[in-house]
Structure formats: C-alpha cells, structure tokens
Amino acid sequence: MSNYETVFIARQDLSTNQVSDLTKLFETVLADNGAKLEQTENWGLRSLAYRINKNRKGHYVLFHFSGPADALNEMERQMRLHEDVLRYMTVKIDEIPADGTVMMKNAEAA
Secondary structure: OEEEEEEEEEEOOOOHHHHHHHHHHHHHHHHHOOOEEEEEEEEEEEEEEEEEOOEEEEEEEEEEEEEOHHHHHHHHHHHHHOOOEEEEEEEEEOOOOOOOOHHHHHHHHO
C-alpha cells in the first residue's frame, strides 16, 4: 500500500462543526475503501493566496493515510463533486511523518 498526503480547502462560510462533518465524511470514504487513516490535522481558517470562487479565505484540512489507489480515487471523486470543497491536492509520500507537520508545530509554538 502507498502513503498519501491530501490537503483540501473548504469554503470560508462553513462553521467549524460543518468542516468537522466534512472531514468525517472523507475519513469514512477512505475507511470504506480499505485505506488506513494515520493522521488528520485541521489547520483552521487561513487566507488564500488568490480568490477562488469569490472566497478570500478557506478552512484547510490535512490527511495522512495509507491505502490502495482505489480509496484515493473515490475520495478525490467525492471532493470534486462536493460543493463545499474549493481545492484539493494529493501527493504520494515515502513515509508518513511521525511528529506532525510544520503547520502544527508553528501553531503549538505560538
């Protein structure tokens, strides 16, 4: 099984609970298709580099998971169809970081 890192950006007008529900939806899609979710990080509401669909900010969420390509394809298909997801990006990685990401380390230090 391969290791993946996915970041998606949800619309700025969603509440924290709605972003949490959206995250759980994608976690369920991964689990139902045989992927093992290793880590989930909610980076919160952040400014975008440029406007996307008239949004200046977005809720960023990161997944680290390992699983088959079918699980990744289904999750990306669901993200593409969901109207609350502005953008997503998945990268194949060699190994899942054990100590968290730089974003979370910076949030803890502040």
